[in-house]
Amino acid sequence: MGPGLLLRGAAALCARGLRAAAAGRLCPLLPRPPARLLRTGGCRCLRAALGPPGQGKPPRSVGRGRGAAHSEEEEEEEEDGEQEDGEEEELEELLAPGPPPGAQRLLVVHPAVKWGAKKPQLTTAELQIAEAVALINTLHNWTVLDKIIMSTKTPDKKFIFGKGNFQILTEKIKGLPHITAVFLNIERLSPLTKKELEDAWGVTVFDRYTVVLHIFRCNARTKEAKLQIALAEIPLLRTNLKNEMSQLDQQRGGSRYIMGSGETFMEMQYRLLKEKEFKIRNALEKLRRKRSVLRTQRRRREFPVISVMGYTNCGKTTLIKALTGDEGLQPQDRLFATLDITAHAGYLPSHLAVIYVDTIGFLSELPHDLIESFSATLDDVAYSDLIVHVRDISHPETVLQKASVLSVLKNLNLPSHLLDSVVEVHNKVDLIERYQSPETNAIAVSALLGYGLEELKGEIERTVLKTTGKNILTIKVNLAGPQLSWLYKEATVQEVDVMPEDGTANVKVIISNSALGKYKKLFPQ
Numbered sequence: 001m002g003p004g005l006l007l008r009g010a011a012a013l014c015a016r017g018l019r020a021a022a023a024g025r026l027c028p029l030l031p032r033p034p035a036r037l038l039r040t041g042g043c044r045c046l047r048a049a050l051g052p053p054g055q056g057k058p059p060r061s062v063g064r065g066r067g068a069a070h071s072e073e074e075e076e077e078e079e080d081g082e083q084e085d086g087e088e089e090e091l092e093e094l095l096a097p098g099p100p101p102g103a104q105r106l107l108v109v110h111p112a113v114k115w116g117a118k119k120p121q122l123t124t125a126e127l128q129i130a131e132a133v134a135l136i137n138t139l140h141n142w143t144v145l146d147k148i149i150m151s152t153k154t155p156d157k158k159f160i161f162g163k164g165n166f167q168i169l170t171e172k173i174k175g176l177p178h179i180t181a182v183f184l185n186i187e188r189l190s191p192l193t194k195k196e197l198e199d200a201w202g203v204t205v206f207d208r209y210t211v212v213l214h215i216f217r218c219n220a221r222t223k224e225a226k227l228q229i230a231l232a233e234i235p236l237l238r239t240n241l242k243n244e245m246s247q248l249d250q251q252r253g254g255s256r257y258i259m260g261s262g263e264t265f266m267e268m269q270y271r272l273l274k275e276k277e278f279k280i281r282n283a284l285e286k287l288r289r290k291r292s293v294l295r296t297q298r299r300r301r302e303f304p305v306i307s308v309m310g311y312t313n314c315g316k317t318t319l320i321k322a323l324t325g326d327e328g329l330q331p332q333d334r335l336f337a338t339l340d341i342t343a344h345a346g347y348l349p350s351h352l353a354v355i356y357v358d359t360i361g362f363l364s365e366l367p368h369d370l371i372e373s374f375s376a377t378l379d380d381v382a383y384s385d386l387i388v389h390v391r392d393i394s395h396p397e398t399v400l401q402k403a404s405v406l407s408v409l410k411n412l413n414l415p416s417h418l419l420d421s422v423v424e425v426h427n428k429v430d431l432i433e434r435y436q437s438p439e440t441n442a443i444a445v446s447a448l449l450g451y452g453l454e455e456l457k458g459e460i461e462r463t464v465l466k467t468t469g470k471n472i473l474t475i476k477v478n479l480a481g482p483q484l485s486w487l488y489k490e491a492t493v494q495e496v497d498v499m500p501e502d503g504t505a506n507v508k509v510i511i512s513n514s515a516l517g518k519y520k521k522l523f524p525q
């Protein structure tokens with residue numbers, strides 16, 4: 001006789017739990033959570049996903065039974081949420097101010113070091129200035145009027161360029177009366193250099209730090225992203241303050257005491273800045289704690305978490321959309337479109353449910369302070385089960401981009417097993433005729449056109465099973481005994497194929513090594 005009843009209910013139950021877990025929610029029996037993903041840092045979304053207090057409580061024993069253990073954390077979260085309402089206004093004051101109003105018309109200047117140890121490898125001045133232009137084009141109503149590559153042997157000196165080239169540049173700028181600013185494509189300008197250049201050129205001068213920070217500010221949606229930007233601004237505010245104070249001191253204003261306060265104007269400004277920094281760090285810490293609760297919840301539900309990382313604009317969001325079918329995702333052809341970490345549920349070939357985490361893109365020569373203030377966002381990566389490194393293989397600097405990403409990953413202090421098991425994806429192969437990967441382990445895909453996705457899912461599954469110590473097995477159980485309910489509790493049951501004639505069932509499960517050991521001990525064959 002052929003197989004009897006085939007029950008796929010277990011997988012359906014699992015799907016609900018998965019959606020809830022991706023949304024940071026726990027109850028598998030509640031109405032469907034918003035399909036849109038929880039932005040892990042955004043408390044408003046979190047509350048929306050949890051629903052009104054009381055609604056989000058899991059029943060004591062549902063499905064795989066693990067949901068029951070977490071309600072204390074959930075309550076704590078709800079309380080936190082209420083408390084935050086009162087703080088919302090106060091925190092608004094800490095957030096970075098909006099971008100300066102009005103359009104900017106820029107000259108982009110790339111200082112090129114053509115000889116010696118400081119000459120950049122794996123790229124050219126043309127590609128670097130192209131990236132600088134792309135950064136500006138990301139910003140609404142900022143336009144590049146002109147661009148110039150100017151060679152220099154002394155990029156670290158006060159005027160960046162030698163005398164002759166500085167003169168040529170100054171004349172060029174004076175000959176462009178319509179520009180409102182110069183974007184000097186170097187990591188960071190000292191306040192003194194910035195001031196001297198602005199005095200010489202008569203327009204505002206931006207460095208990479210200011211431009212990237214500005215893009216972040218424009219793209220930030222969640223409270224966490226905004227707070228991180230506010231934190232990244234602190235060093236800038238501090239150096240500005242130092243500058244202003246030295247000017248004030250020259251006019252002998254900075255050291256005067258403010259009446260009755262016992263502190264000078266300068267001391268007061270520093271104190272206010274310190275207080276602001278303290279508040280931002282506190283608020284971020286709170287959000288971080290909240291995230292760690294979500295992390296614990298996901299762990300408990302045992303959905304493997306896959307962090308999708310890569311250089312900005314390489315196609316991370318497009319790939320996750322293709323792997324999960326999540327229509328809420330909006331890939332965009334601009335740098336730093338994604339600033340908030342979001343989680344999205346998907347399935348691997350053997351119906352193993354996983355959560356894909358979309359992350360902020362990387363950029364070479366991203367100033368340290370900026371990376372540091374966003375490192376909290378990347379905290380989650382350390383707790384994932386696998387990293388998928390997406391590369392835009394059609395980009396002329398793809399090799400340099402890979403090196404930048406790997407160097408940031410190394411500095412994130414990730415566990416070595418994560419770094420050793422990275423799955424590398426070569427994306428945008430549709431843009432290259434007959435693409436042949438030079439790296440044998442990489443998977444070639446087109447996230448946009450859907451090529452290579454099945455192969456990628458297969459590779460992700462193989463690696464995830466290995467790194468999480470899970471097995472996919474079919475176990476024959478006696479339906480009269482407690483085995484099936486034990487498996488529902490301790491593993492992920494995918495299919496139950498009942499044989500009514502002998503009261504047994506073939507049960508397809510995803511089970512961890514340790515659970516399998518226990519099962520064998522409890523139910524010896």
Ligand SMILES: Nc1nc2c(ncn2[C@@H]2O[C@H](COP(=O)(O)OP(=O)(O)OP(=O)(O)O)[C@@H](O)[C@H]2O)c(=O)[nH]1
Binds near residue numbers: 314429
């Ligand atoms: N031709 C082609 N374009 C792609 C492919 N994948 C992504 N893109 C395009 O590349 C651009 C960037 O895609 P995103 O998915 O937003 O890239 P991202 O890595 O998430 O970018 P950030 O969030 O800004 O770091 C979009 O215009 C996509 O349509 C692909 O396989 N082929």
Ligand SMILES: [Mg+2]
Binds near residue numbers: 318337338
């Ligand atoms: Mg993105």
